[in-house]
Amino acid sequence: MPRPSSVLAALALIGVLAVPALAGGTGEEAPQFTEEFLNDTDVLAKGQEIWVEQCQFCHGKNAYPGKAPKLKPRKYTPEFVYKRVTKGFKGMPGWDEVYNQEERMSVTAWVKNKDFSN
Ligand code: HEC
Structure with a gap:
């Protein structure tokens, strides 16, 4: 005993x-998505670059239909996007060995930005 x-x-x-x-x-550390971070123009520029390089291929309007869902950013929290980007999910690859935390946070900020489109 x-x-x-x-x-x-x-x-x-x-x-x-x-x-x-x-x-x-x-x-x-779990990331902190402050308003300041989400609206930082340098962060958004970096995030857009990553989106165009790596994400649009599957999620963009030129991807063949059914390859990956069209994103609906208004339905997501930044934490959800970050988690999918970091760890992936089913057909969605994880990027934690490709991009550092700040880069993954940047693409998250871009997806959540009002100027984002698929
Ligand atoms: C190889 C193709 C591919 C690439 C590249 C890719 N994704 Fe995905 N992604 C998917 C698929 C497939 C799913 C759906 C997974 C599921 O829920 O079954 C998905 C799901 C997601 C989701 C969740 C959508 C939802 O409504 O549940 C987010 C957010 C996302 N991807 C963001 C990204 C970002 C940001 C990038 C670039 C860093 C990226 N993806 C790159 C294929 C891809």
Whole structure:
């Protein structure tokens, strides 16, 4: 019968180890999407560049129908877009080994920008 205190210590340790996994498994801090960041012109320029280079191919209007869904940015939170971009989902590739966190945040900001179109 283990002492209750050692059980608690073990649970606390599991908690500490599980946190980075929940954050996406990359060990990165969860990003903060402030209004300032989302409206920064340098960030948006970088994000648009990434979108044109990597995302439009599947999501853009010139992609063949059914390849990837047309994005509906108004329905997404920045956190959702960031998560899809980072980890991917089914037919959607993850980009965490291609782009650093700031780059993935930038393309997220672009997708959420009022000037964004597929
Ligand atoms: C190889 C093709 C491909 C590329 C490249 C690609 N995507 Fe996707 N993406 C998909 C597919 C397919 C889905 C749908 C996955 C599902 O839900 O089944 C998707 C889903 C998404 C979603 C969620 C849409 C929703 O309504 O649930 C977002 C957001 C997204 N992609 C953003 C991006 C961004 C930003 C990029 C560029 C960094 C990108 N994608 C590059 C194929 C692609």
